[in-house]
Amino acid sequence: MSVKSATMLKTTYREAVREAIRDAMRRDDRVFLMGEDVGKYGGCYAVSLGLLEEFGPERIRDTPLSEAAFVGAGIGAALGGMRPIVEVMTVNFSLLALDQIVNTAATILHMSGGQFNVPLVIRMATGAGRQLAAQHSHSLEGWYAHIPGIKVLAPATLEDARGMLWAAIEDPDPVLIFEHAMLYGQEGELAEDVAAVDIDKAVIRRAGSDVSLITYGGTFYKTMQAAAELAKDGIEAEVIDLRSLRPLDNGTILDSVRRTHRAVIIDEGWRSGSLAAEVSARITEGAFYELDAPVARVCSAEVPMPYAKHLEEAAIPQLPGIVAAAREVLGTHV
Amino acid sequence: MASLNMVQTIARTLDEEMTRDERVVIMGEDVGKRGGVFLATENLFDKYGPDRVIDSPLSEAAIIGAAVGMAVHGLRPVAEIQFADYVYPGFDQLVSQAAKLRYRSGAQFSAPMVVRMPTGGGVKGGHHHSQNPETHFVHTPGLKVVYPSTPYDSKGLLKTAIRDEDPVVFMEPKRLYRAFKEEVPEEDYTIPLGEAVIRREGSDLVMISYGGTMTETLKAADALKEQGISAEVIDLRSLLPWDEQRVLESVARKGRVVLISEAPRTANFISEVAATISEEILDTLEAPPMRVTGFDTPYPYAQDREYLPGVNRILKAVQQVIDY
Numbered sequence: 001m002s003v004k005s006a007t008m009l010k011t012t013y014r015e016a017v018r019e020a021i022r023d024a025m026r027r028d029d030r031v032f033l034m035g036e037d038v039g040k041y042g043g044c045y046a047v048s049l050g051l052l053e054e055f056g057p058e059r060i061r062d063t064p065l066s067e068a069a070f071v072g073a074g075i076g077a078a079l080g081g082m083r084p085i086v087e088v089m090t091v092n093f094s095l096l097a098l099d100q101i102v103n104t105a106a107t108i109l110h111m112s113g114g115q116f117n118v119p120l121v122i123r124m125a126t127g128a129g130r131q132l133a134a135q136h137s138h139s140l141e142g143w144y145a146h147i148p149g150i151k152v153l154a155p156a157t158l159e160d161a162r163g164m165l166w167a168a169i170e171d172p173d174p175v176l177i178f179e180h181a182m183l184y185g186q187e188g189e190l191a192e193d194v195a196a197v198d199i200d201k202a203v204i205r206r207a208g209s210d211v212s213l214i215t216y217g218g219t220f221y222k223t224m225q226a227a228a229e230l231a232k233d234g235i236e237a238e239v240i241d242l243r244s245l246r247p248l249d250n251g252t253i254l255d256s257v258r259r260t261h262r263a264v265i266i267d268e269g270w271r272s273g274s275l276a277a278e279v280s281a282r283i284t285e286g287a288f289y290e291l292d293a294p295v296a297r298v299c300s301a302e303v304p305m306p307y308a309k310h311l312e313e314a315a316i317p318q319l320p321g322i323v324a325a326a327r328e329v330l331g332t333h334v
Numbered sequence: 335m336a337s338l339n340m341v342q343t344i345a346r347t348l349d350e351e352m353t354r355d356e357r358v359v360i361m362g363e364d365v366g367k368r369g370g371v372f373l374a375t376e377n378l379f380d381k382y383g384p385d386r387v388i389d390s391p392l393s394e395a396a397i398i399g400a401a402v403g404m405a406v407h408g409l410r411p412v413a414e415i416q417f418a419d420y421v422y423p424g425f426d427q428l429v430s431q432a433a434k435l436r437y438r439s440g441a442q443f444s445a446p447m448v449v450r451m452p453t454g455g456g457v458k459g460g461h462h463h464s465q466n467p468e469t470h471f472v473h474t475p476g477l478k479v480v481y482p483s484t485p486y487d488s489k490g491l492l493k494t495a496i497r498d499e500d501p502v503v504f505m506e507p508k509r510l511y512r513a514f515k516e517e518v519p520e521e522d523y524t525i526p527l528g529e530a531v532i533r534r535e536g537s538d539l540v541m542i543s544y545g546g547t548m549t550e551t552l553k554a555a556d557a558l559k560e561q562g563i564s565a566e567v568i569d570l571r572s573l574l575p576w577d578e579q580r581v582l583e584s585v586a587r588k589g590r591v592v593l594i595s596e597a598p599r600t601a602n603f604i605s606e607v608a609a610t611i612s613e614e615i616l617d618t619l620e621a622p623p624m625r626v627t628g629f630d631t632p633y634p635y636a637q638d639r640e641y642l643p644g645v646n647r648i649l650k651a652v653q654q655v656i657d658y
Contacts, residue, residue: 135434140473145600148632246600284608285622285624288658291616
């Protein structure tokens with residue numbers, strides 16, 4: 001992100017997303033927001049609080065509780081020349097719109113022989129940590145990364161929460177943005193006049209030479225903490241924030257692993273068939289002789305997300321598990 | 335013994351299971367009077383009547399949702415989704431309800447049900463009749479996922495699936511429905527879920543696949559044999575759980591492996607197999623596990639066959655792991 005001014009504002013991830021929506025609405029009349037409770041209630045996670053008052057009910061639209069209907073309507077609006085931002089309350093509810101996403105949004109460009117793009121943005125909360133149990137807490141980003149025809153973004157930082165939306169709106173094809181529910185309260189500073197960020201590249205958030213820790217979204221800060229923890233013992237971990245889950249930035253991932261020779265992937269999705277498996281397979285394919293240890297994965301336990309707090313905590317990647325996985329690959333030589 | 339193709343075998347197996355257990359009911363679009371668009375339920379309506387062979391409305395959410403309700407109340411529903419591509423409207427019922435019921439109820443309830451779906455490409459069906467959504471189900475704890483490649487296995491695995499106490503997604507490679515016949519025993523037999531089978535013994539490398547791409551994988555093994563290369567071929571048959579032990583034992587001995595799946599490449603289920611092999615036995619590998627997959631595009635109509643991993647693409651990957 002280009003920082004043009006020294007004026008920094010204290011803000012939160014939630015406010016950064018809201019500001020991104022507000023900015024997009026002001027810039028382009030074709031942009032509107034649609035979803036369950038996004039209007040009068042201000043959004044389930046209070047992201048759109050105040051936007052109804054500012055932009056009115058034509059552009060901040062409360063929808064019925066039908067994900068298939070309002071995602072489908074978003075596709076129609078995009079085809080009709082608008083630039084809709086559709087909010088799905090949580091990724092778990094997006095299953096009800098999966099046919100619209102997989103069989104319609106993702107395929108119209110292809111099936112129309114390139115005649116129709118679908119410039120649709122779908123935002124949704126994802127992830128565990130709020131004791132919302134097995135139907136509101138999963139991380140299904142890896143699923144969506146399997147679907148040709150869409151892009152999948154996972155902003156972890158305030159700067160990406162603020163900057164990715166405009167880039168996504170400008171993209172001619174459907175873009176899904178996953179906002180981890182535990183990130184909304186994250187505090188930090190942002191430049192007053194921030195610009196759009198790129199949505200194609202992973203970013204090295206912390207440079208290091210001993211091991212590559214590769215993550216995204218909800219596990220990003222835990223991974224940064226793990227790197228700090230490892231540094232106390234003189235281990236220099238590099239932290240890669242994938243940011244874009246589809247397409248994946250092979251170059252950044254492989255360059256890093258070729259330098260560090262070791263990698264751990266941290267992914268809040270379930271392990272089997274995870275995005276982490278894809279990243280692991282690509283590393284082994286692309287950097288086989290450079291690897292000094294097998295690529296390790298830290299993923300969620302393969303159970304529906306528990307309600308009980310201690311079980312929920314045990315089910316998802318946590319700091320000690322990330323640190324232990326890094327130490328294990330550092331102690332392995334092949 | 336009878337010589338049967340896969341779709342005939344499935345119809346016979348459903349018939350046998352309905353006779354064996356009156357709790358087994360069939361439901362889906364056109365499964366009754368029409369006998370299913372692929373005739374996988376042929377004659378069952380006439381034999382068992384409309385209470386046990388139910389023509390449903392065109393609502394996958396309703397089909398799977400009703401099956402969950404039936405299963406909870408003691409029936410053994412076998413729901414048919416006409417094409418795997420149509421499962422998406424019923425996804426929430428399968429993933430958020432069926433897969434989680436045992437867990438969410440503290441094991442008070444389970445959903446012993448089967449969802450059958452003709453899957454995959456190669457029949458000129460275009461995008462909406464050719465997809466391979468197995469990865470989504472493999473990434474869902476609480477489901478079991480089966481994907482047979484032969485008539486014999488279809489019978490044994492379908493019986494096991496129907497008798498299982500939890501939901502099973504049963505994927506059928508539609509382009510193999512009538513591709514070949516084999517001897518299928520008349521008597522009752524089952525095949526455990528989670529058990530792979532070695533289709534060809536070999537010593538130089540391992541090829542691993544499942545479902546529709548088994549045919550091409552075996553052809554590739556034959557072609558390699560003519561070149562003096564001995565390839566072991568493993569048919570996974572079950573994808574969740576998959577037979578990690580068998581795969582790791584074989585690959586550790588040969589040191590070279592090619593993985594074949596027709597689903598789009600990125601985050602494909604086969605990436606899980608590749609990642610697991612590297613995690614567990616990297617030090618035995620002479621080359622990285624190479625994947626041969628569908629492309630990262632919607633399924634094309636015009637290049638229907640080209641999209642699929644064919645013999646040439648498989649042989650190229652084999653050459654890569656040999657030369658590595």
